[in-house]
Amino acid sequence: MNEIEPRIVTIVTELLERSDREETAVSLGATLHGDDGLGLDSLETAELSAILEDEFGTDPFGAGLLPETVADIVAFYADATASSA
Incomplete structure:
Protein backbone atom coordinates (compact mmCIF):
# COMPACT_ATOMS: atom_id res chain seq x y z
CA MET A 1 0.00 0.00 0.00
CA ASN A 2 1.35 3.42 -0.89
CA GLU A 3 1.25 6.39 1.49
CA ILE A 4 -1.36 8.21 -0.61
CA GLU A 5 -4.07 5.62 -0.11
CA PRO A 6 -4.41 5.84 3.70
CA ARG A 7 -4.24 9.65 3.56
CA ILE A 8 -7.10 9.82 1.03
CA VAL A 9 -9.20 7.40 3.11
CA THR A 10 -8.53 9.53 6.21
CA ILE A 11 -9.51 12.75 4.41
CA VAL A 12 -12.80 11.25 3.19
CA THR A 13 -13.51 9.70 6.61
CA GLU A 14 -12.95 13.04 8.36
CA LEU A 15 -15.22 14.77 5.84
CA LEU A 16 -17.98 12.25 6.58
CA GLU A 17 -17.46 12.65 10.34
CA ARG A 18 -17.98 16.41 10.01
CA SER A 19 -21.25 15.62 8.22
CA ASP A 20 -22.38 13.37 11.11
CA ARG A 21 -21.96 10.23 9.00
CA GLU A 22 -19.10 8.67 10.95
CA GLU A 23 -20.75 5.25 10.72
CA THR A 24 -20.19 5.22 6.95
CA GLY A 29 -14.38 0.69 -3.85
CA PHE A 56 -1.61 17.78 -2.39
CA GLY A 57 -1.50 20.99 -4.43
CA THR A 58 -3.93 19.66 -7.02
CA ASP A 59 -7.12 17.64 -7.13
CA PRO A 60 -8.86 15.44 -9.69
CA PHE A 61 -11.96 17.64 -9.81
CA GLY A 62 -9.91 20.75 -10.60
CA ALA A 63 -8.05 18.76 -13.26
CA GLY A 64 -11.36 18.20 -15.04
CA LEU A 65 -11.86 14.59 -13.92
CA LEU A 66 -14.96 13.25 -12.26
CA PRO A 67 -13.82 10.45 -9.97
CA GLU A 68 -16.59 8.03 -9.09
CA THR A 69 -14.85 6.08 -6.32
CA VAL A 70 -12.26 6.60 -3.61
CA ALA A 71 -9.96 4.38 -5.70
CA ASP A 72 -10.29 6.84 -8.62
CA ILE A 73 -8.96 9.62 -6.36
CA VAL A 74 -6.08 7.43 -5.16
CA ALA A 75 -5.27 6.51 -8.78
CA PHE A 76 -5.17 10.21 -9.75
CA TYR A 77 -2.45 10.90 -7.17
CA ALA A 78 -0.61 7.64 -7.84
CA ASP A 79 -0.46 8.53 -11.55
CA ALA A 80 0.70 12.07 -10.75
CA THR A 81 3.42 10.72 -8.45
CA ALA A 82 4.56 8.15 -11.02
CA SER A 83 4.77 10.72 -13.82
CA SER A 84 6.77 13.16 -11.68
CA ALA A 85 9.31 10.50 -10.69
Missing part, protein backbone atom coordinates in the same frame (compact mmCIF):
# COMPACT_ATOMS: atom_id res chain seq x y z
CA ALA A 25 -17.28 2.94 6.09
CA VAL A 26 -14.78 4.32 3.59
CA SER A 27 -13.15 1.78 1.30
CA LEU A 28 -11.36 2.07 -2.02
CA ALA A 30 -16.83 3.10 -2.22
CA THR A 31 -18.63 5.33 -4.68
CA LEU A 32 -18.54 9.00 -3.78
CA HIS A 33 -22.14 9.82 -4.66
CA GLY A 34 -25.49 8.10 -4.40
CA ASP A 35 -27.30 6.22 -1.68
CA ASP A 36 -25.33 3.03 -2.30
CA GLY A 37 -22.04 4.83 -1.72
CA LEU A 38 -20.79 7.60 0.51
CA GLY A 39 -23.63 9.90 -0.48
CA LEU A 40 -21.60 13.07 -0.98
CA ASP A 41 -23.68 16.01 -2.17
CA SER A 42 -22.35 18.82 -4.35
CA LEU A 43 -21.23 20.95 -1.37
CA GLU A 44 -19.36 18.03 0.21
CA THR A 45 -17.76 17.25 -3.15
CA ALA A 46 -16.59 20.86 -3.41
CA GLU A 47 -15.23 20.66 0.15
CA LEU A 48 -13.42 17.42 -0.70
CA SER A 49 -11.92 19.09 -3.76
CA ALA A 50 -10.67 22.01 -1.64
CA ILE A 51 -9.20 19.70 1.01
CA LEU A 52 -7.37 17.64 -1.60
CA GLU A 53 -6.06 20.82 -3.26
CA ASP A 54 -4.75 22.06 0.10
CA GLU A 55 -3.19 18.71 0.95
